[in-house]
Amino acid sequence: MKPTSIKKILLLDDDRIQKILVEKRLLKIDSGVEFVYFDSPGKALDFLKSESVDLLLVDLNLPEMSGWEFVNEVEKVCPDSIVILQSGSVESEEMKRANLDKRISNIFEKPLSESDLRSILGL
Numbered sequence: 001m002k003p004t005s006i007k008k009i010l011l012l013d014d015d016r017i018q019k020i021l022v023e024k025r026l027l028k029i030d031s032g033v034e035f036v037y038f039d040s041p042g043k044a045l046d047f048l049k050s051e052s053v054d055l056l057l058v059d060l061n062l063p064e065m066s067g068w069e070f071v072n073e074v075e076k077v078c079p080d081s082i083v084i085l086q087s088g089s090v091e092s093e094e095m096k097r098a099n100l101d102k103r104i105s106n107i108f109e110k111p112l113s114e115s116d117l118r119s120i121l122g123l
Helices: 016-029 041-050 067-077 093-100 115-123
Strands: 008-012 034-038 055-059 081-085 104-109
Touching: 008 016, 008 041, 016 055, 016 115, 034 041, 041 067, 055 067, 067 081, 081 093, 093 104, 104 115
Parallel strands: 008 034, 008 055, 055 081, 081 104
Antiparallel strands: none
């Protein structure tokens, strides 16, 4: 397995079960990845104002703002971020929108599988 250049991942998801699943699967794939979790878009944005991450995994359905609104805010704080969206149900319109948006690297349906995470990490 080749080493990944992604060393720090931020997961924004209001579902704690997703946090546990993603964290366990990520650490199984690459124990050197630093994993940061937020269930609040506001707290995640505050964190990003002072910390950098290599990748953002963002749920589309969030309590304070949508994933799309969060991506708009992230662009102001760290415009070069790699953003991957995830949702419990990826509608064709969301898929089209994500594919047309240059800020979005990919979109996945939850829960993220080990193979999804390997793909995200480029392994």
